[in-house]
Amino acid sequence: MAATVGAQSVIKVAALCGSLRKASFNRGLIRYAVQLVKESAVTGIEIDYVDISPLPMLNTDLEVDGTFPPVVEAFRQKIREADCYLFASPEFNYSITGPLKNAIDWASRPPNVWADKAAAIVSAGGGFGGGRSQYHLRQIGVFLDLHFINKPEFFLNAFQPPEKFDSEGNLIDLPSKERLLEVLVSLKAFTLRLQGKC
Structure with a gap:
């Protein structure tokens, strides 16, 4: 919880x-968010990148006597301890990715630690910039009792000139950097509001 x-x-x-x-563009969005916090562009928050790649595919056979595999329990603990969440959600086939859905499902197993x-959601991709994945994630959030900020929205078409990312997936587009900062400021304010601190 908040320190x-x-x-x-x-x-x-x-x-x-x-x-x-x-080197994904969406990972680049998180890297830049972390950089903003380290540079004190937005104060009063700390960002912990939570790697979802080690999680096994959801299988309730792995739950034994009400316990989860160690890697799943460690992940659930990080979700439980956070005050809020920043999702970078690429769009696969009009929806969120399999790894992200798997992570969401593990943390929603009773007791649901998202509630x-x-x-907040940010996304980068082609066309609509991952917008459809965001809308689907918002639908999932209804069941999870997650409260998403409504504005500002952050959809980034990563392939429309000028270049938005460098060859290593780092965000280089100044207007996008400014919008990402606005997302973090809004997320902080909304979190404090939900906690009754403002």
């Missing part, structure tokens, strides 16, 4: 990327 530094609460953000590729938290 206190001096008189200010520090919001703990768990950041998840639906792409497993290291009553704030969340």
Whole structure:
């Protein structure tokens, strides 16, 4: 939960990327969000990137006497301890990716550790910039009792000139950087509101 530094609460953000590729554009969005926090462009939050790649495919046979495999329990603990979430959600076939859905499902196993938290979604891709995946993720969030910020929305067409990312998947587009900062500011404010701190 939120830690206190001096008189200010520090919001703990768990950041998840639906792409497993290291140089993915969506992973690049999270890297830049982490950089913004380190540079104090937005204060009062810390971002922990939560790697979903080690998670096994959901199989309730792996749950034994109410316990989860160690890697799943470690993941669930990180989700439980966060104050809010930042999802970078690429679009596969008009929806979220298999790895992200798998991670969501593991953390929703009883007791659901997503519930009553704030969340934001960013995405990069072709066409609509991952927008359809965002809408699907919002639908899933209804059942999970996740509360997504409504604005600003962040959909980025990564293939429309000018270049938005470098060859390693790092965000280089200044207007997109500014919009991502706005998302983090909004997520922080909404999280504090849900916690009754503002």
